Amino acid sequence: MSIQRIGVGPRMSKAVVHGDTVYLAGQVCDKAAGKSVGEQTQEILSIIDGLLAEAGTDKSKLLMVNIWLSDISTFAEMNAVWDKWVVAGQTPGRATVEAKLAAPQFTVEIAVIAAK
Template identity: 45%
Template sequence: MNIIRHDMGPRFSEMVTVDLGAARLLYLSGQVAENPSLDITGQMREILRHIDRLLATQGATKQDLVSVTIYLRTVGDYAAMNSVWDEWVPAGHTPARATVGAKLIDSEYRVEIQATAAITAMGPTP
């Protein structure tokens, strides 16, 4: 087993890949919008684009997601969040998902998304 930390900082890595031989697991840290002044729709779109980019660095796509946890600052944003999610997530490839009401670290963040994907061991390495 080989563990690789990507974009490692003093407190967390942007993504950690675990090579299990025949498969790799990709653990994405909680993703928030780079522009927290956006509304829930804008923040969701920005975060999902970033998740797409992170997955692509390892040869993965959103179809490879196996688990997603969505943290919402305001549960009143649930319908708007789901509207963007439904446009983005591929039919027939929905991951296990939990949505949690949470007090996020910055009051401007409306949503944070943590994700895990699984892919074959073939693909880019760090």
């Protein structure tokens, strides 16, 4: 079975497609770095939409999502954006935890697995 890699870098690929499954690496924002959790979440979800489309799928086919917040007290702020984005009736399995992220300007990181 073939493996397709999207956004290949020296350390990781942004997405990997194997069979009918799409695996996205943890995504952080670019333009919203240092801004609010809501703004970072919005940008990350937009990035995820683009990567899923490039891989031939979309958010209605999400299987599992992992979300890391640098401060769990921002859970409701992140969820306010998430709830508007996720497809009603097609919600994935999901875990959200507090964790120290790679750099202080990042307050949210999201990784997804989706079907094609």
